[in-house]
Amino acid sequence: MKQRTSENTQNIIRKNIADIRLRIKNACNQNGRNPEEVRLMLVTKTVPTEKIVVAMEDGEHLLGVNTIDGLIQVKEEIKAHHPEIHFIGNLRESDLDTVLAYADCIQSVDNMESAREINRRLEKLDKKIDVLIQVNTSRRDSPYGIIPAHVIGLVLQVSKLEHLCIRGLMTLGVFGASQEKAQSCFRLLKNLYEEIVFLDIPGIHVNTLSMGMSSHLETAIAEGATMVRVGTAIFGDRDTPDSYYWKE
Numbered sequence: 001m002k003q004r005t006s007e008n009t010q011n012i013i014r015k016n017i018a019d020i021r022l023r024i025k026n027a028c029n030q031n032g033r034n035p036e037e038v039r040l041m042l043v044t045k046t047v048p049t050e051k052i053v054v055a056m057e058d059g060e061h062l063l064g065v066n067t068i069d070g071l072i073q074v075k076e077e078i079k080a081h082h083p084e085i086h087f088i089g090n091l092r093e094s095d096l097d098t099v100l101a102y103a104d105c106i107q108s109v110d111n112m113e114s115a116r117e118i119n120r121r122l123e124k125l126d127k128k129i130d131v132l133i134q135v136n137t138s139r140r141d142s143p144y145g146i147i148p149a150h151v152i153g154l155v156l157q158v159s160k161l162e163h164l165c166i167r168g169l170m171t172l173g174v175f176g177a178s179q180e181k182a183q184s185c186f187r188l189l190k191n192l193y194e195e196i197v198f199l200d201i202p203g204i205h206v207n208t209l210s211m212g213m214s215s216h217l218e219t220a221i222a223e224g225a226t227m228v229r230v231g232t233a234i235f236g237d238r239d240t241p242d243s244y245y246w247k248e
């Protein structure tokens with residue numbers, strides 16, 4: 001028998017998911033949005049498989065994975081629940097084959113070199129993949145995400161790569177930021193998104209604005225998020241801080 005999480009832990013996860021769904025619904029209502037426009041992503045970083053399965057049995061299928069270990073973790077038990085897997089981690093060239101083998105979407109494309117490399121490998125596999133462009137909206141000196149001024153240029157270039165389908169934009173915002181700071185990051189991302197829609201670039205059909213984590217979910221929805229990425233508020237606190245993955 002596989003190890004199961006305790007009844008108590010299962011109940012906590014189900015309660016947390018119900019709470020998050022309610023937060024999404026309330027935020028949508030307050031902003032005149034349809035809750036069906038906002039998808040919930042379960043961020044699985046460091047979360048054991050049994051807990052992920054509890055959440056999936058509760059009806060959630062969209063998983064955000066940020067490490068190679070997290071991708072390899074996706075075996076039968078998780079696959080049985082038909083996950084849609086998005087890679088949301090720092091994209092290293094040495095990890096690309098694994099990412100392409102598991103992910104349905106890569107949310108962290110932020111430069112032309114890796115976009116070209118992804119395209120080259122997908123050409124060999126005769127496959128296409130959905131991607132989001134990751135934007136550094138924090139105006140901090142961070143190695144993750146392209147700076148806002150270069151987003152449209154990158155989108156235009158990536159749009160010419162046959163095996164990558166741009167579906168929208170993603171941002172981290174600022175960890176531990178005030179709602180005002182988070183709002184300004186999300187608004188910037190939304191404006192860039194609207195510009196992409198306005199430009200009506202051939203071959204691009206955007207529908208995803210991936211922004212907002214556990215602590216800024218309502219703010220992100222108010223600013224137009226179509227996907228919120230939630231880890232802590234569902235699975236509890238993690239031992240490793242976010243700065244471990246996204247070095248500041």
Ligand SMILES: *Cc1c(COP(=O)(O)O)cnc(C)c1O
Nearest residue numbers: 043088213214229230231232233
């Ligand atoms: C960790 C992480 C999240 C989830 O953050 P929580 O605060 O745990 O909800 C979302 N997106 C990315 C890219 C992350 O690394």
